[in-house]
Amino acid sequence: MMELVATSIGDPGDCLMMPMPCYGGVFWDVGGRAEIEVVPVHLTSKMEEGDTRPFQLTAKKIEDTYNKARAEGKKIVGILLINPHNPLGDIYSAELIMDILNFCHKHSLHVIMDEIYMMSIFDTEAKYTSVLSLPNIPDPQRVHMVWGFAKDFCMSGMRCGVLYSVNEAVNKAVDALVYFNMIPGPIQHILTEIVLDKEWLDKVFIPTKYSRMREARSYMCDKLSALGIPVRKSPSGLYIWADFRKYIQPLTPENELVLFEKFMDAGVYLTPGIEAFNCGEPGYFRMVFTVYRDHLEVGMERIAAVLKDCAENGLTKPQGANAEASANVKEESLEDLLGLLQGRISSSGWLEETRTQNWATQNPVALEQFKQAMKSQEGSGDK
Ligand SMILES: Cc1ncc(COP(=O)(O)O)c(C=O)c1O
Structure with missing residues (x-):
């Protein structure tokens, strides 16, 4: 539009x-x-x-x-x-x-x-x-x-x-x-x-959405506060604008991307301010909090681990399994960064874990119901 x-x-x-x-x-x-x-x-x-x-x-x-x-x-x-x-x-x-x-x-x-x-x-x-x-x-x-x-x-x-x-x-x-x-x-x-469906929107959807947003945001803010990360106090959005400058030494655009790579290497995606939002200065990331609570918890644990490492060892390039791929993104665009993220998702264990055979073994009751449903469809000639 x-x-x-x-x-x-x-x-x-x-x-x-x-x-x-x-x-x-x-x-x-x-x-x-x-x-x-x-x-x-x-x-x-x-x-x-x-x-x-x-x-x-x-x-x-x-x-x-x-x-x-x-x-x-x-x-x-x-x-x-x-x-x-x-x-x-x-x-x-x-x-x-x-x-x-x-x-x-x-x-x-x-x-x-x-x-x-x-x-x-x-x-x-x-x-x-x-x-x-x-x-x-x-x-x-x-x-x-x-x-x-x-x-x-x-x-x-x-x-x-x-x-x-x-x-x-x-x-x-x-x-x-x-x-x-x-x-x-x-x-x-x-x-x-x-x-x-205005009634459902007014009475169920919107209030539920807002209360979940408040809860998730307050959880993320508390965790960030414990890590000494200032956040922008704002009334809206699915995200927080967070100030990571303290952990980026020296504070340069290149080092903002090094921190981004470290987060990626730890398996958490924070959107870097310069690269993604054309911010005029380094150090800021946007963090989306509207995700499932268990994802949020794991994400915050990973962020805390990266920052602990930065505090103890300084901001060094990531050494993890994806370090080589991460190192190559420095000169590239947001599209490349997103491509890297997608590559990691598809090469992660998730696809393997969710194969049909695995699902069938783990869900025998649902499998039986599925088979019955298929049988009755065949019987009715409905393809
Ligand atoms: C401010 C703003 N406008 C527009 C869009 C695009 O929305 P859509 O996903 O419907 O294309 C976005 C998506 O991130 C956005 O943040």
């Missing part, structure tokens, strides 16, 4: 501003076929005048980026915002959103608001403002809200995006292009059934 909107509002070579660190997929979403350049609004751990916390987005930082890019001859057509944010977990106040909308209106810029985590706000005290809820959007024609099922409905991979825009030209263009991105009918049917 981001690609379709980007294609509709810009031409190849045009630019969209975006606060960094950010979800890295965006470079491909808008840079791939639409060929739109992403201009970073750099947020850093150092607080600037007027900031109340590190990595804080302000309208002033957007304005400074805009002026600098224009002075360099770039054509900025808009800004892409993620609210709630990935990877920081922040939510933007109504005042900040209005400041940005006013700035964009002044310069005739589009605002793509990615609200894909809007129902992943586990902090009940937090006040969330969807851009669509604002009563006086200064330039509604240039505000486009996108959302998707992947995060809020725990359905990564469903790949169903939603656009809300009042701009007829944009809607017409997206309508024409969406032919190539159609959501399969059966998937649409399943998703429709889910959103229509």
Whole structure:
């Protein structure tokens, strides 16, 4: 959906501003076929005048980026915002959103608001403002809200995006292009059934999801706190933005990847800030906590073991079974890192352990039921 909107509002070579660190997929979403350049609004751990916390987005930082890019001859057509944010977990106040909308209106810029985590706000005290809820959007024609099922409905991979825009030209263009991105009918049917069941969503799904998120997050935060890892206090997201700088000595982008490799070698995947989120400084990782509790426990034990090793022996390259493969990823991209992860999954014992024969031996009752079911299907001539 981001690609379709980007294609509709810009031409190849045009630019969209975006606060960094950010979800890295965006470079491909808008840079791939639409060929739109992403201009970073750099947020850093150092607080600037007027900031109340590190990595804080302000309208002033957007304005400074805009002026600098224009002075360099770039054509900025808009800004892409993620609210709630990935990877920081922040939510933007109504005042900040209005400041940005006013700035964009002044310069005739589009605002793509990615609200894909809007129902992943586990902090009940937090006040969330969807851009669509604002009563006086200064330039509604240039505000486009996108959302998707992947995060809020725990359905990564469903790949169903939603656009809300009042701009007829944009809607017409997206309508024409969406032919190539159609959501399969059966998937649409399943998703429709889910959103229509409001009672179940309100009373069961969402409260259960939030309470599980809070529990998992608090478990991870406690473990990280015991390891001396500061985390960003944020009300939303399926993840934590964690500061591992203390364990990366000397603190360099290369060493951030060495720590990443060490985690991988120990069998735990933490997303490195520079490589995956275009963070402007080394030391930060995003840690997803929305996994089964036993996975979380094993993961945290592995992280603790890696950090203990770093504290005792310094940050040295991994020596484990996958050390050679890990060593080769240093110069390569996130795609290579993900390929490495997939390679490890497929070469791990999991596939071997889950072979049909093993399953059959371990589940004799289910096997018998399966055989009976197959027999009765054969009898009915149903293949
Ligand atoms: C901010 C943001 N937008 C969009 C997406 C893409 O979602 P989907 O899996 O539906 O393509 C992601 C996925 O990580 C994301 O974090």
